[in-house]
Amino acid sequence: MVTTKGQRTRQHVIEAAAPVFNQKGYWGASMRDVLDATGLEKGGIYNHFASKDELAIAALDHNTTVVGDGIRAALHGRFDAVERLEAFVEFYRAFAHDFPVPGGCPLLNASADSDDTHPELRARAQEIFGDLIDGTVGRIVERGVERGQLQPDTDPQAVSSIVVSSIEGALLLTHLYDDPSHADRVADHLITYVRSLAAEETPS
Amino acid sequence: MVTTKGQRTRQHVIEAAAPVFNQKGYWGASMRDVLDATGLEKGGIYNHFASKDELAIAALDHNTTVVGDGIRAALHGRFDAVERLEAFVEFYRAFAHDFPVPGGCPLLNASADSDDTHPELRARAQEIFGDLIDGTVGRIVERGVERGQLQPDTDPQAVSSIVVSSIEGALLLTHLYDDPSHADRVADHLITYVRSLAAEETPS
Amino acid sequence: MVTTKGQRTRQHVIEAAAPVFNQKGYWGASMRDVLDATGLEKGGIYNHFASKDELAIAALDHNTTVVGDGIRAALHGRFDAVERLEAFVEFYRAFAHDFPVPGGCPLLNASADSDDTHPELRARAQEIFGDLIDGTVGRIVERGVERGQLQPDTDPQAVSSIVVSSIEGALLLTHLYDDPSHADRVADHLITYVRSLAAEETPS
Amino acid sequence: MVTTKGQRTRQHVIEAAAPVFNQKGYWGASMRDVLDATGLEKGGIYNHFASKDELAIAALDHNTTVVGDGIRAALHGRFDAVERLEAFVEFYRAFAHDFPVPGGCPLLNASADSDDTHPELRARAQEIFGDLIDGTVGRIVERGVERGQLQPDTDPQAVSSIVVSSIEGALLLTHLYDDPSHADRVADHLITYVRSLAAEETPS
DNA sequence: ACCGACGGGACCGCCCGTTGTT
DNA sequence: AACAACGGGCGGTCCCGTCGGT
Numbered sequence: 001m002v003t004t005k006g007q008r009t010r011q012h013v014i015e016a017a018a019p020v021f022n023q024k025g026y027w028g029a030s031m032r033d034v035l036d037a038t039g040l041e042k043g044g045i046y047n048h049f050a051s052k053d054e055l056a057i058a059a060l061d062h063n064t065t066v067v068g069d070g071i072r073a074a075l076h077g078r079f080d081a082v083e084r085l086e087a088f089v090e091f092y093r094a095f096a097h098d099f100p101v102p103g104g105c106p107l108l109n110a111s112a113d114s115d116d117t118h119p120e121l122r123a124r125a126q127e128i129f130g131d132l133i134d135g136t137v138g139r140i141v142e143r144g145v146e147r148g149q150l151q152p153d154t155d156p157q158a159v160s161s162i163v164v165s166s167i168e169g170a171l172l173l174t175h176l177y178d179d180p181s182h183a184d185r186v187a188d189h190l191i192t193y194v195r196s197l198a199a200e201e202t203p204s
Numbered sequence: 205m206v207t208t209k210g211q212r213t214r215q216h217v218i219e220a221a222a223p224v225f226n227q228k229g230y231w232g233a234s235m236r237d238v239l240d241a242t243g244l245e246k247g248g249i250y251n252h253f254a255s256k257d258e259l260a261i262a263a264l265d266h267n268t269t270v271v272g273d274g275i276r277a278a279l280h281g282r283f284d285a286v287e288r289l290e291a292f293v294e295f296y297r298a299f300a301h302d303f304p305v306p307g308g309c310p311l312l313n314a315s316a317d318s319d320d321t322h323p324e325l326r327a328r329a330q331e332i333f334g335d336l337i338d339g340t341v342g343r344i345v346e347r348g349v350e351r352g353q354l355q356p357d358t359d360p361q362a363v364s365s366i367v368v369s370s371i372e373g374a375l376l377l378t379h380l381y382d383d384p385s386h387a388d389r390v391a392d393h394l395i396t397y398v399r400s401l402a403a404e405e406t407p408s
Numbered sequence: 409m410v411t412t413k414g415q416r417t418r419q420h421v422i423e424a425a426a427p428v429f430n431q432k433g434y435w436g437a438s439m440r441d442v443l444d445a446t447g448l449e450k451g452g453i454y455n456h457f458a459s460k461d462e463l464a465i466a467a468l469d470h471n472t473t474v475v476g477d478g479i480r481a482a483l484h485g486r487f488d489a490v491e492r493l494e495a496f497v498e499f500y501r502a503f504a505h506d507f508p509v510p511g512g513c514p515l516l517n518a519s520a521d522s523d524d525t526h527p528e529l530r531a532r533a534q535e536i537f538g539d540l541i542d543g544t545v546g547r548i549v550e551r552g553v554e555r556g557q558l559q560p561d562t563d564p565q566a567v568s569s570i571v572v573s574s575i576e577g578a579l580l581l582t583h584l585y586d587d588p589s590h591a592d593r594v595a596d597h598l599i600t601y602v603r604s605l606a607a608e609e610t611p612s
Numbered sequence: 613m614v615t616t617k618g619q620r621t622r623q624h625v626i627e628a629a630a631p632v633f634n635q636k637g638y639w640g641a642s643m644r645d646v647l648d649a650t651g652l653e654k655g656g657i658y659n660h661f662a663s664k665d666e667l668a669i670a671a672l673d674h675n676t677t678v679v680g681d682g683i684r685a686a687l688h689g690r691f692d693a694v695e696r697l698e699a700f701v702e703f704y705r706a707f708a709h710d711f712p713v714p715g716g717c718p719l720l721n722a723s724a725d726s727d728d729t730h731p732e733l734r735a736r737a738q739e740i741f742g743d744l745i746d747g748t749v750g751r752i753v754e755r756g757v758e759r760g761q762l763q764p765d766t767d768p769q770a771v772s773s774i775v776v777s778s779i780e781g782a783l784l785l786t787h788l789y790d791d792p793s794h795a796d797r798v799a800d801h802l803i804t805y806v807r808s809l810a811a812e813e814t815p816s
Numbered sequence: 817a818c819c820g821a822c823g824g825g826a827c828c829g830c831c832c833g834t835t836g837t838t
Numbered sequence: 839a840a841c842a843a844c845g846g847g848c849g850g851t852c853c854c855g856t857c858g859g860t
Binding site for chain 4: 430431432433435436511512516517519520521523524525526530533534537541563565566569570572573574575576577578580581583584585589590593594596597601
Binding site: 004005006009041042043044045046048 | 842843844845846847
């Protein structure tokens with residue numbers, strides 16, 4: 001696989017800018033911050049990104065990809081819906097204890113940051129959040145119901161909303177207070193909750 | 205009660221600036237936005253506030269006070285802990301359906317906005333969030349346990365973390381997608397949850 | 409007549425910026441040049457002008473007004489069409505000998521400057537040039553024909569095009585070589601030309 | 613005649629850049645515009661030109677050469693001074709109706725563009741304009757007087773100034789309004805003018 | 817109590833030109 | 839000979855806050 005110098009630099013810029021945007025927010029982060037973080041100058045950055053916007057979105061994509069990869073790894077090899085949901089919750093518990101992405105949950109930050117000022121960023125956050133809610137958690141529940149692992153009347157949308165909302169809220173508090181205990185309590189609750197969704201064992 | 209013209213102007217500025225900061229965020233909102241919203245000019249604002257920071261914090265206080273008043277009103281006249289928790293949840297369900305404060309939950313916004321760029325705002329958010337978690341929800345649970353309304357082993361901190369996290373996460377999604385269904389599902393779940401905390405009825 | 413400080417400053421900025429734009433052109437003149445010429449700083453300028461464009465157009469208007477006032481003064485008190493045309497030509501001969509507006513003819517500069525890059529400036533130049541061609545020279549000829557001062561078949565548009573084109577071309581060369589002799593030769597020619605337009609004396 | 617690849621590229625760059633500079637002006641045209649017009653990248657251009665200045669001057673030379681070739685072709689085969697002057701005027705009438713060089717008269721543009729900001733370009737414009745005024749039109753008149761084709765007291769400098777000034781001014785208006793009628797009226801006038809210079813026929 | 821002129825700094829983006837690399 | 843990465847500076851614009859004047 002061939003990577004040109006430009007591609008490598010572009011990747012370097014993204015990786016250096018990602019924590020900057022995640023910590024300071026789109027408006028709070030200046031291009032100067034990015035230059036300092038990357039070690040490049042204006043000319044070097046704007047060769048690879050047409051604008052701060054483009055870079056910010058690339059940084060968001062990068063941050064969420066990092067988290068998404070962690071989720072995929074956590075789910076890997078598990079086929080029971082309850083187990084998968086538990087793994088999902090436990091991933092975020094670990095996430096809260098040691099943020100792999102400086103600044104907290106990038107989706108949360110991007111969503112709150114772009115409230116009314118940055119439609120493009122908001123659209124991207126909507127899209128990625130949709131993947132998480134419907135694509136990841138929702139799919140686990142759907143399949144779990146199909147396979148008889150979960151109670152047949154389990155509503156995938158309800159479970160998704162509950163699990164994701166709880167986790168995001170917990171990450172907010174955890175980051176605000178720099179204290180993972182909120183995440184722990186919420187994770188414990190969610191573990192109980194997802195176990196309660198399991199189909200009843202049928203005695204032989 | 206006497207209100208001087210200055211006090212009235214100050215209050216007017218706060219009320220006009222509050223939605224601006226809540227919608228655009230601290231960094232996204234400019235003093236020009238505030239001037240436009242208030243109808244005043246620079247001199248008129250800086251007579252009452254030493255800086256943008258001071259105004260932003262006053263706006264945050266105003267926004268959270270508005271929400272806090274709503275919560276107090278919702279809890280008024282209810283003495284059973286489960287009922288009070290239900291009322292708390294239902295208040296936020298209604299909140300999600302029709303945000304009384306433009307821009308979504310001010311605490312959520314302030315917390316995410318100030319990640320690493322504005323310690324003062326962050327401290328204020330921590331303080332107010334503390335009032336909500338420990339002072340409001342935590343107290344309800346504590347008293348509920350004391351009065352035998354809730355199961356004796358109910359952990360106030362756990363309930364607080366779960367309820368507040370879920371609600372904040374739901375408000376985030378609701379605002380991001382402009383769709384209250386997330387809040388509804390989470391509210392339904394929380395209602396079930398808080399009812400499960402009720403002390404078992406003892407037959408005479 | 410009351411003039412506020414703001415109005416006075418605005419006028420001062422226009423008067424200071426006008427020669428800068430006329431000499432360096434719209435693209436060649438930077439806001440820094442304007443700041444240096446006015447003695448103000450960024451904040452002081454942008455209080456009175458929303459953009460460089462707005463200031464540039466104000467400067468063009470100022471420059472052309474200065475010239476226009478000179479023309480009006482030169483024509484004042486003359487009622488014979490030939491005399492008025494002669495005065496018009498002589499005004500520009502004097503103009504070429506001692507440019508009252510540094511940088512040469514502002515209309516010429518604006519027209520050439522805005523070729524394809526600045527539609528707004530171009531539109532303004534068209535408008536003002538139209539006033540000169542049709543409004544000033546054309547009207548003199550029209551009235552001269554009506555009053556029998558000029559030969560009845562004299563075409564106002566032809567005279568306008570010829571007089572204005574010659575003068576502008578002469579100003580171009582005069583400014584390019586810093587040598588008014590081109591203007592003198594053209595002026596001499598135009599004097600002869602406009603005299604040839606006079607209605608023939610009718611012997612009683 | 614051998615042309616290396618380098619020479620061909622250099623010529624290609626000049627031909628592509630010439631209309632860009634003529635339309636946008638020296639300051640209004642950026643190297644990016646040139647790159648887009650040529651299809652080359654930075655390295656490709658700076659191999660052949662040391663700077664934007666050098667390229668701009670080469671472009672001016674190219675543009676004026678194109679026009680100069682047209683003039684020479686129009687004069688070719690004519691030996692009577694009046695005929696040659698008529699051909700000169702008619703060439704420019706045709707020029708105004710269909711600009712062979714996008715952006716109008718390159719000499720006019722360069723002269724106005726370089727007012728005080730670009731001495732080198734201004735010097736080049738002076739030089740080329742001198743060729744036109746003295747070298748071309750002036751020489752025609754001089755020879756016409758020598759050969760008895762024109763009235764003996766005809767002043768070459770006066771004719772040059774008048775003809776060239778009128779034409780340039782007409783081109784300015786024609787380009788400004790995208791309307792060749794100014795050029796037509798001026799050309800008609802100049803035709804009459806140059807015919808009036810003819811030596812009187814001496815009856816045998 | 818309020819307006820509005822103003823300073824001066826920081827913002828993002830584009831500029832021209834140089835330098836490795838192919 | 840040409841590309842493409844990059845430096846570093848300047849472009850116009852908007853920022854917040856001060857201060858004189860009303």
